[in-house]
Amino acid sequence: MIHISLPDGSKKEIARGASLLDVAAAIGPRLARAAVCALVDGELRDLRERLDKDASVTFYTRGSLQALEVLRHTTTHVMAQAVKRLFPTAILGIGPAIENGFYYDFATEQPLTPEDLSSIEKEMRRIVTEDHPIERLDTALEETREILAAKDERLKLELLDDLEEETAVLYTQGEFVDLCRGPHLKRTGEIKENAFKLLSIAGAYWRGDESRPMLQRIYGTAWESKKDLDGHLENLAQIEARDHRKLIKELDLVSFHEEGGAGLAYWHPKGGRMRVIIEDYWRKLHYEGGYEIVFTPHIGRALLWEASGHLDFYREGMYAPMNVDGQDYYIKPMNCPFHIMIYKSRTRSYRDLPLRWAELGTVYRYERSGTLHGLLRVRGFTQDDAHIFCTPEQIEDEISRVLDFSLNLLSGFGFTEFSVELSVRDPKTPEKYAGEDPMWEQAEVSLVRAIEARGLPYKRMEGEAVFYGPKIDIKIKDALGRAWQLTTIQFDFNLPQRFDMTYIGEDGKEHRPYMVHRALLGAIERFYALLVEHYAGAFPVWLAPVQAVVIPISDRFLEYAQGVVDELRKAGIRVEANFSTGRMNAKIRDAQLQKIPYMLVVGGREQETETVSVRLRTEEDLGARPLAEVIAMILEKTEARSLI
């Protein structure tokens, strides 16, 4: 007999070799029916697995996150089975459950097309209806190899060769056999035939390796119920409706041009207005926060990039040089060497430090064509870059400051949920990194203290640091709960050395300053795309490119309407006049579609009483208000940078 500890603290005695399903049955028949998988000493297991020693066990029932993962994993097997039925020569790759769904990779003779998805789905429904029992077979490696070889599953054989265990696990359902660790559902019929959907088809390198063949990947999603599936599809529709690529076009903010080249954004007047507002706010906060703002060239001689090491390590990310007067000049992919030039323009004393220099620096990087994506991934962009040069004694205080500064700036735009990732070096390969051990240790301590002092949740990422220093990245959550990495704060132990930067210390000797790179919004383009999606184009009044539109109900009131427009404009409000000959209803609709916060309707009543009727884009009707009151209301929201 062995002893099983349960989460409520109780224990069960059960025969050695009993399956987890037996354990569940011993606890109660209802659990046995509802259980999908179990956590055994910290590992997620299949209910068919047998226990041969004492263990602590937690069962997960339908509805739990873990059960959903199992459901998705089984659904992807059903998909693979369907694919094998329809395309018998398809070779299985891997097929895991992922967030909100699953995928499976196949090597196929013919590429799959989107039209194949519906026939695969149909076959999947058949397999679900056939309700095959799913068997788990722990099999000796050699036998497994024979089984897979007989089915010509060469990719699975490759996985098998890399297996470290002594036995392999095969799962079967009907004619389908797969090498898989599990866990899985007990029958294909447990999948709801109307609660899954295949979504897309894409190429994916075998084992994520570009030098290996490209497989066909099918993505799908699966849920406990049709209602959950519909909810998820609704969510996807939401994301699509907020897609900045659609909104920047509809709202006339930014465009891209085939003639101008991929990944290069054109800011229209309305996008430009918003950008100026964002950047002015950024500048104001930087001056208040003890930064100085600098400007540096867009191109620099090869010498500079040789000194920085960019030409050695980052050349493929840079645009090709242009030759001027026999000298090679490169468009800058980063601002740092230029700021270092300013630093080196004179002798620096410890009394000068810390120096905090910020620049909205436009850089160009050659991103691979396939990675470009609207404003989120471009080839030309403006970083809200800054470099902090300080003494070792100042570093902790500086990190602390920059963290507060970042959180403050981001919350100004309406982002208040943060999480932090701390990337440190891999202790096993210290030789890969620039800088001395004590520097890394001090840097890490100052980063950790700064994070912990603010009670921010953080993840420590071992070995994720870049070679020149540790860093922290701040992620924010948007209105749809998606995480975006914006801020990055990075130590640099490399460049001060490469450029032989020094300052004169109290002791009259030369010392090496510490250098910290930081970008808070990241790239303005990317941040802007995020703002568009976060607000679904309905920007807070202080950011809205057009804050108010004046709508006369007929052109008999044009004169009064023009007076209203003049007053608003004089007060500094971004106002548009819709004086076209159309009906008021159409103008309201236009303004609504443009998501303009205030619609000011003027007709006879308003003219007589020196008022405007205020309609909000939320469809709320505030009725007629004195013009002065409306101006004050809009200005108040603007100045307070109110988020609605």
Next chain:
RNA sequence: GCCAGCGUAGCUCAAUCGGCAGAGCAACUGAUUUGUAAUCAGUAGGUUGCCAGUUCGAUUCUGGCCGCUGGCUCCA
């Protein structure tokens, strides 16, 4: 960069087994003078992404290029 799909009027989308390319919205003109999400009528708008090839004839078929989309990958 790689795999797949796509590219038709400013926008959203039709159409052609290879035979004169079409609608709605927007634009323009005229009429209408309107009270909180689309007034009516008319006009104009296209080398069907670009360049080759096949063909009597290519928007349609083939190849190359450019761009976009979904992924993979990269993010010194």
